[in-house]
Amino acid sequence: MLTFEHVSKTYATGAQALDDICLGVEEAEIVAVIGASGCGKSTLLRLAAGLDRASGGRIRVDGDEVAAPHPAIGIVFQEPRLFAWLTVAQNVAFSIAHLPRRDREARVAVALEGVGLADHADRWPRALSGGQAQRIALARALVARPRALLLDEPFSALDAFTRADLQDQLLALWADARPTLLLVTHDIEEALVLADRVVVMRPHPGRIAAILKIEAARPRDRLAQEFEELKREALRVLGLGRSAAA
């Protein structure tokens, strides 16, 4: 559904961020991309979002080449990036301003309900906590009904409790329309909780080092024995075993 065909990216400075990335993400699949900072995982997402252009190769969504922001693709950034001058409801409605008022309001209400913040519709973004703001950012992206949603370390700025909460919420939201999710994270546990496949990247230049398939059914219990084993297996594949033990 979302495919990367021999994608490479070299910045004007000469730094090569991505080299020959090939990856196909299926319809309704959840793929997590993990790797150390500087491995090009965020660059990969920016290319898919159409915010930057690839230096080589192609990115397609349903066969359609992505050269600029594509209507089928939404993105949630690491920071909420809400519009401070719009209320919560207006923020969520931002991308559907062209719809008739009644449709718009109905969709905003559903989106706010979905992230559990229906009673915050008339607040200003400044009055929200970090977790609430990120939920609104999620609602703002989902209200446009993207077929694929890109998430760039969306929960990394949140505390552990809020993060786990939002991961569960993301899965609940995903279950509704089942958009394809491509999630960049540096949190291995997050990747294991959410993803069908985990793509491991290595830096200099950014390449795909391994792809882990996770068969376990969701929701996955972070405390279950199988989850621990999964995590151990992932750490071993990532080559993090020794430093983790040390």
Place this chain on the structure above:
Amino acid sequence: MSEARLLAAGETIEAPVRRPARGSLRPLLLGFLLPVGAAILWEIAVRTGLAQGRLAPPPSKIAATLSELAANGDLWLHARATLARVAAGFALGVLAGALAGASRVARALLDPTLQGLRAIPSIAWAPLFILWLGIFETSKVALIAVGVALPIYLGTLGAILAVDRKIIEVGRSFRLSGFALARRILLPAVLPHYVIALRSGLGLGWMFVVAAEFMGASEGLGYLLVDAQQLGKPAQMIAAILVFAVLGKTTDALLVAAVAPFLRWQDTMANTEA
């Protein structure tokens, strides 16, 4: 010492709720104490003969002059002339300043020149403007416009450069570009800074109108000042200065009130952070 610190900490916690209800009136009254008290003391000093009050007339005399000027229509005539000049100069200055600051091409073309011209005190243009544009309205409005345009240009420029690129990226990800991006994201993001630029521009407009009217005018509050100086009427001078103060403050308040609905989100910001 430690007790005082504890109290202070307790107060900051409760402050957001209690401050608007209780604390707002007393500082206001305190603020009035100095000017009103001084005026009353001066009035008493002159009445009791302690001071002559010839060069610094007492408040009652200034009030009498003001009501006299108001009664014979002079006050309105002069205030109107001055207001018209400020309005015309401000409008021209805002237009020129905003256009030059908002367009990238205009910025590249004009910025070096404007940064150079910025070093010249705008009043220094006055003789040249009179030579070029004549002694009447044109030169006065031009002088005010120049004075207003520069801070607005710089303010617009600064505001646009200060817009968070990350917010613009959100707009791009929703496939906004060009005019739609400017209207829905750039403009509201720039507005708070822009209003500050407008207010300082307006303040300078009032400053320059005085200079312009000193250069030779047959009406206007500045003319009223020069006239009073030549005829030795200090009460009229102070009356004119007071009218300047009232008009300056009023126009500023009108400007703030006009944009307040668009900046409501900032109020909440101040409230939640207080």
